[in-house]
Amino acid sequence: MKGGAALVLELSRIVYQSGIASPIGSQRGQNARLRYLNSPAGRAELRAQGVSDRAMRDWFRGKSRPSKANLARLDAAYWTRRRANLIRSGWLTRHLDNAGRGRQIEIYPVDQSHVEHGRERDNVTERTAHVRYLWGDIVDAWADQDDGLLDELWDDIICDLDSDYTAYAYVSAIGISA
Template identity: 45%
Template sequence: MSTDGWKNFGRYGADRDPGNVHGKIAFGRALEDALERMIVEGGIKSPPSTRRGLIARMRYLMTHKGGTQALADTGITVTPATIRAWSKGTQRPRPANLEAIDTAYWNLRAVNVLKNHAALKAHFDNRGRGTKVEIHPINQDVVDEPRRRDNLRIRSLQVRYVWADAVDALITGDLDVLEGIWDDIIADLDSDWGAYTYVSHIGLGA
């Protein structure tokens, strides 16, 4: 397939698979997936059903701004004395409240991680080493057979310098900036760049 085929995406059937999307969309999704991993992997490991897990979640909620509201948002309406008892582990919440506490904790942690833009940028920048970007070409099974490119393969690039702008664009939902960043990334593929304007998946090694 010539580069023109990618400029006119869908002319030869590539859009028959909804998983084939512009790189800026896949790149944004990859950033979101990486952020979700940061939220989960850096969070409390002990289950909320354990005393340790309960106390850890309550401590986080009670010592971070917005914790009380996060609990209220999940529907918890108990007295301050009950909150103190949960925080000390001297009283076990009912199952519904235990689930709500866990939800409140993860919601608040997600908000706090997303607010810390500097930490997010540093995570992807990786002390100047950047982050590996794995690029999966579109699913060509749906493309008209004469227009398929059987030589396309998964490509991996160690990407530097774009992450501060990428995080800002993700937070603000600026697809135009993400598109520009994606164009810069695939430019490193030289003459093959046009074949990766649209992709099926992007993975980040972060």
């Protein structure tokens, strides 16, 4: 995958790890998500996910529990609002910027086990890059779903890998030390 797409996956993982740990199938997980979404913006997101006003009213009053179909909608609404709130509040940018110290990114190159013998690059190994001052732009591009800008920012990150940087334009995965 392109490096920008790998950034999207890793940022999503960070948001997911910072959220409610209880699964949506548990009563505790459902109650926590309902509390989080008990606001005008949360209710609007539930509506956008296809939940009726009547169902929401019953849930928030404790008269009924979400059906299996609505559990998926409730969970999707929670993660959408959680992502938006972390971006809007600036928490994600501050977390990644780490008071100006930045974060390490581990870069795992494309798996070359299926490349024809003699054409593989055996000198492409896992690398690390220290990223500072780009996190605000990366989070903004992610919020705007601007894949082109994310790819440009990825190029800015890997350009510090000397002459090897083009080998890391496409990656298997990345990891952000968060």
